[in-house]
Amino acid sequence: MDSKQLYQEVILDHNRKPRNYGRLEHPTQSSEGLNPLCGDHIWLHVHLDGDRIDGIAFEGQSCAICKASASMMTAAVKGKSVAEAEALVDAFRGMVTGTVDPATPGNPIGRLAVFAGVKDLPSRVKCAVLPWHTLHAALDAQAVASTEGDQDPMGTAG
Amino acid sequence: MxxxxxxxxxxxxxxxxxxxxxxxxxxxxxxxxxxxxxxxxDNAASSQMPQQVIDRLVRYQTHEHANIHRGVHTLSAIATDAYEGARRSVQRFLNAKEEREIIFTTGCTEGVNLVMHGYGRKFIGAGDEIIITHLEHHSNIVPWQMLCEEKGAKLKVVPIDDRGELLVDDYEKLFTERTKFAALTHVSNALGTVTPIRRLIDIAHSHGVPVLVDGAQAVPHIAVDVQALDCDFYAFSGHKICGPTGSGALYGKAALLEKMQPFKGGGDMILSVTFEKTTYNTIPHKFEAGTPPIAAMIGLGAALDYVSAIGxxxxxxxxxxxxxxxxxxxxxxxxxxxxxxxxxxxxxxxxxxxxxxxxxxxxxxxxxxxxxxxxxxxxxxxxxxxxxxxxxxxxxxxxxxxxxxxxxxxxxxxxxxxxx
The missing domain is CATH 3.90.1150.10 (Aspartate Aminotransferase, domain 1)
Incomplete structure (x- = not known):
């Protein structure tokens, strides 16, 4: 893995100009995501209209991989149903941990495939996956998601 | 041999x-x-090992290995000699007065924990105060927090300025009659700051307070003389000074080590055991329960000799x-x-x-x-x-x-x- 493949223009662009960055006025759910090992720390706010994500925003302090991942995630799940968003969470986690081939027919990963290279940088998997943990936690009405300990939904991810 | x-x-x-x-x-x-x-x-995290130390490890495993301080057989005697020889290398390296003032540990963290359990849990109680600095590594914070929580003691922290230097005047003001211990870093791992450790020790001693120095980041870069510093304890890790991981040493003044309670119980740290009473071994063995990482300590001795030869x-x-x-x-x-x-x-x-x-x-x-x-x-x-x-x-x-x-x-x- 050449990390230059990872730090490509699309990721650098989302890091520079993150989409959906900030807060929602009346979120129906919010969750805090924390990677205690590297200090990535984000807050995710979601507005559900019935079963549909009609508003989503994030804020926080994180590395470029985490911020770009959060930015592209919010863009990807906005307007989707909870079930569609959860399917994307699974697809993303599977891709960056190397357990699911993003090229499998029917895989919903789409443009998020730019993060595929993360799976070859074990120390950075958690950076990419943190926003997705946090989204899963928010949709599940959990207050906190962490890449470590009891709150790590993937066990010993990364 | x-x-x-x-x-x-x-x-x-x-x-x-x-x-x-x-x-x-x-x-x-x-x-x-x-x-x-x-x-x-990335040497502050762990340094690399020269061929001389690697060769020493190989020689031990191929020609000298047996358990130490036990058998009467030849190999056990050779292994014990090599292990105790490494202790003398540490003694020379730190200029400790006596060999028995050197306790082998698995690293600096274990050294700090040994002092917390052996000294802290015996001599520090409710309402007492422990001083640390804002520069400490977690390994010189957390054990003292655990002790404070257990005993109802209080942790006081020496502040630093924008350069990352300790504010020595503020340090001096922290001492009260309840101050029972100071655990101070010699060199900050995150910033590189070298603290005025001799002065800090003198100030603590003027209040009758013993000092543990965290020397993990200092020993690879600064010639340490524990007698000149007059510190009460000095802890460091072997793997940051070209030795193996799992090796390290704690220096302690003999009089203090003798007063302390053992850290771990087991073999090698006893003189006699009955179900009614156990008599502890003399220092340093009182603190070295169980079979230690013998090869690692011999490697540590070789690493210190290597570094000392360069100067x-x-x-x-x-x-x-x-x-x-x-x-x-x-x-x-x-x-x-x-x-x-x-x-x-x-x-x-x-x-x-x-x-x-x-x-x-x-x-x-x-x-x-x-x-x-x-x-x-x-x-x-x-x-x-x-x-x-x-x-x-x-x-x-x-x-x-x-x-x-x-x-x-x-x-x-x-x-x-x-x-x-």
Whole structure:
């Protein structure tokens, strides 16, 4: 893995100009995501209209991989149903941990495939996956998601 | 028993011949991250091992291994001699008065925990106070917090200024009649600050307070003389000074060690055991329960002998030149914030490139073959003091070169370009 493949223009662009960055006025759910090992720390706010994500925003302090991942995630799940968003969470986690081939027919990963290279940088998997943990936690009405300990939904991810 | 002499490191009078020294470190030529020449600048996390120490480990395992302090057979005697010989190497290295003042540990963390359990739990009680500094590594914070929680004691913290230097006047004001212990770092792992440890110890002693020094980052760079410092305890790790992981030592004044309770119970730390009563062994064995990592400690002895033969004064001079050059070159790049600008520093350069997160910096530097540590360096209070979640940290050893500093600077320039 050449990390230059990872730090490509699309990721650098989302890091520079993150989409959906900030807060929602009346979120129906919010969750805090924390990677205690590297200090990535984000807050995710979601507005559900019935079963549909009609508003989503994030804020926080994180590395470029985490911020770009959060930015592209919010863009990807906005307007989707909870079930569609959860399917994307699974697809993303599977891709960056190397357990699911993003090229499998029917895989919903789409443009998020730019993060595929993360799976070859074990120390950075958690950076990419943190926003997705946090989204899963928010949709599940959990207050906190962490890449470590009891709150790590993937066990010993990364 | 026959002793094969260990090959001495290549040393001439005067300045270090770094190329000859590098020839002793096989890993420096064996590894090419991403096809690049390795610039290993993560020595504050763990240093590399010279062939002389590797050979010593191999000789032990191939010619000398048995359990120590037990059998009457030949191999056990050889192993015991080698193990106790390593203890004398540590004693010489720290200039301890007596061999029995050296306790082998698995590293600095265990040394601090040993003092917390052996001294702290016996002599510190409710309402007592323990002083630490804002520069401490988590391993010299958490054990004392655990003790405070257990005993109802209070932790007091010496503040630092914007350079990362301790505020000595504030330190002195922290002492009260309830102050029972001070646990102070000699060199900050995150910033490189060298503390005025002799003065800090004198101040503590003027209040009748014993001092533990965390020397993990100091021993690879500064000649330490525990008698001249008059510290009560001095802890360090072997793997930061060219020795194996799982090796380390704690120095303690004999009178204090004798008063302390054992840290771990088991074999080797007893004189006699019945179900009614156990009589503990004399120091240092009282604190060395169970079969230790014998090979690791013998490797530690060899590492200290290796470093001593090169000479810590010359090591310090070379590293200081590297640090000065690196500081100057990194500053010249513009847009790089150096965290930790104490007037007296060990060879540590913690930095922040623009607003690029250190983890991105670390990944991109690795791409160029430059190994640095990124993160909070197990010193989160230091990070909080400077308002950063993490830093990238280059830390130099005596085998590092000016060309490696150039590689670091060139790699940082690439990061700046990518994130421009």
């Amino acid at each position: 026959s002793v094969t002499p260990i090959r001495q490191p290549a040393v001439d009078a005067g300045a270090l011949d770094v190329e000859r020294i590098r020839a002793d470190f096989p890993i420096l030529r064996n590894v090419h991250p991403h096809g690049k020449t390795l610039a290993f600048l 810590l004064e010359r090591i310090a001079a070379h590293e200081h030149a590297l640090l000065e050059y690196a500081t100057e070159q990194v500053t010249a790049l513009g847009g790089v914030r150096i965290i930790g600008t104490a007037r007296e520093k060990a060879a540590v350069l913690s930095f922040y490139v623009g607003d690029v997160h250190p983890h991105d910096v670390g990944t991109l530097l690795d791409e160029e073959g430059v190994a640095v540590r990124t993160g909070h360096h197990c010193a989160q209070p230091v990070m909080q003091r400077f308002g950063v979640p993490a830093t990238a940290r280059a830390s130099f050893a005596f085998y590092n070169t000016f060309a490696e500093v150039d590689a670091l600077v060139a790699a940082i320039r690439k990061v700046q370009k990518l994130f421009a």
